Every structure is written in C-alpha cells, then in structure tokens.
Amino acid sequence: MDALLLAQKLIRCPSVTPAEAGALQLLEEKLTGLGFQCTRLDCGDVSNLYARRGEGGPHLGFAGHTDVVPVGNEGAWSVPPFEGLIKDYNLWGRGAADMKAAIACFVTAVEGYLESQPLKGSLSFIITGDEEGPAIHGTQHMLKWMVKHNHIPDLCLIGEPACAEVPGDQIKVGRRGSLTGTLTCYGKQGHIAYPHLADNPIPRLVKTLEALEQMPLDNGDDLFQASNLEITSIDVDNPANNIIPQEASARFGVRFNTLQNGADLEARLHEICQQFAGEHKLEIRISGEAFLNTDSEGMERISRAIETSTGNKPILSTRGGTSDGRFLIKHCPVIELGMTEKTMHQIDEHVPLAHIEQLTTLYKAILNDFF
Secondary structure (H helix, E strand, O other): OOHHHHHHHHHOOOOEOOOOOOHHHHHHHHHHHOOOEEEEOOEOOEOEEEEEEEOOOOEEEEEEEOOEOOOOOHHHOOOOOOOOOEEOOEEEOOOHHHHHHHHHHHHHHHHHHHHHOOOOOEEEEEEEOOOOOOOOOOHHHHHHHHHHOOOOOOEEEEOOOOEOOOOOOEEEOEEOEEEEEEEEEEOEOEEOOOHHHOEOOHHHHHHHHHHHHOOOOOOOOOOOOOOEEEEEEEEOOOOOOOEEOOEEEEEEEEEEOOOOOHHHHHHHHHHHHHHHOOOEEEEEEEEEOOEEOOOHHHHHHHHHHHHHHHOOOOEEEOOOOOOOHHHHOOOOOEEEOOOEOOOOOOOOOEEEHHHHHHHHHHHHHHHHHHO
C-alpha cells in the first residue's frame, strides 16, 4: 500500500477528537502486518496506539495523531471533507496536512525500509487520538505506560506540519509555551442614570487589559520569536443600553518562549490584576511550557539526511503553536517534520501529491541514516 492510498483511507475515517472512527484500527492492522507488536492504550473516550518492532537500540520513535479538528462550515468546502479526493494534483480532506498524510508517509517509508534490509534496533509508533483536544488522555497517558515498560525511544520524530513551502525546508526543534487566561471583573448592577448607586466593572476591565498588553515580555532570541499576549474576547452579556452590568470578562492568550516560564507569567498576571481589576477572578491554564531540543547530534543526523535527499540544509524553526512534543521532550529528544503548514485546520485542507512523495522519500533517508 503506497502513502497516497493509506492517506486517503485515513482521511475517510471522520476522527474528529475524540472519535477514533476506524483510523487507529486501520493503522493497527497495517503495522501488525509489518511485524509490529501493537498495544492499545485507550483512556476514557480517547483511543491510543503504541506499536514497536525490534529490541534494544538505536530506537527511533515516530509520534503523531489521527484525531482532527472539526470541519467548520461543511457547506464552505469545495470537496467533501472526509472523502480523501484527488483533484488538481492535490489530496483534499480534513487531516490531509495535520497530519494523516505524514503518518501514511512514515508507515510507507518504514515498509520500504523493512523490505530492503534487516532492522538493527527498534522502530516504534506513538499515535494518539487526543492531540487536537484536551491532550490529557493521549500522549501523556501513553508516556506513563512507555516509561514503565521501557519503551522510550532515543529520538522521537513527530509528523506535525512543520515546513513552510516544501517538505524538508525546515524542521521544528522547539515550540513556544501556551497560557490562556480568563479575567472576570465584578461590580454592582444599576441604572446608568444613577451611577453612584452602581459599580461599573467595565472601566476596570479595560484598564486591566491595557496594563496586561503593556506588560514587558521579551524580544525573543536566535531561535524563538518574541513572546506575545493577545486579547481574544471581551464579553459583558448586557442586552440593555440603560443598565450598568454586574460583571464583565475577557479572555487572553500568551505564547511564550524559553526566556519565560508559566509560573512566573502567572504570578505577574495575578499581580497586575490585583493592581487594576478590583474585585475579580483570574483563571489561568498553562497547556505547555516552551521547550528547545538540545540534542545537537540528533538534529545534525536529521538535517544531514534531509540535505542528502534534497540538496538543501533545513532551517531550524520553533514557530507555530503547541504540539505533543511538549510532553515527549521530558523523556527524549524530539524533532518535528511533516507536511507544510499552509492549509492545516482550514476549509479545503489539502496537500500536493508531490509533497506526499517527497515526504516519504525524506523519511526513507532518515531511516537509512539513523540505522
């Protein structure tokens, strides 16, 4: 089975988080046929698959996810989102870029490698159905079992969309951390003609948001862009124009590099709110800390394989959102290489057919170099 056919079959599984929809079953059957020992590590309503072939080192792991984000307005798609259609030399469908095609490419590369020579070491797949969701019962759950049973790889390749224009033009060697906050300011409802009998929370909310936006962060460094705070919504839920509301809330997000950490940011945010917000509640969720791969040997190995295949050395990048690399990096070095980032999570998500062939070739080169 070539990568394109497998990618089509995976896209035809409507595996919107946390639905498995047959995607992991398909991979389990395929990998079992390739001699992998497969273990389902389901947790709650989340399906997960760990598969390994070989014993001892070197041990190369491949991590990915078969769950996808919702399609949004299905009527806005020019093709059905779960049919895996080929049109205009592209493969279309939800998950094509993020990241079912990459999984198919790696499986196909592994199949070709195993047919050509004996495996001297170990290969594993760490595939979750909870990357696009809460990310609690997926990779984090699997890692506990992997640690207990000595299944942590020497290097983990993650198939997330990591490239700009073509597969291999850059690899992700780190990611920024992510913090989200919800601030609610409380007041006293009243008539706008009698403001002295009320307490309007909106001015305090606005003043606090202004202070949060002006909070000094950093200018980034050679590998990371500057940390940034963005206000994403302001909500009052006040249908009347003659009432001072009782409460007003806002949501914001911070994407931060390795010059910051979640705990320090949380403390600074609380300090600013204490200063300006009056009576309030601030809820903070840190979904991941910033991380940077410091395994220079692994990065050089992957870069060398890509350069051998394409003639160009990849750029080392840390841009973009979070990934399950934030969990894996606590146990082993991680490098991300998959499709381009151009259409992931978009209406009419698609990848060029040529990119499927190119990524499969890159994965083959990495396997040859690693082993």
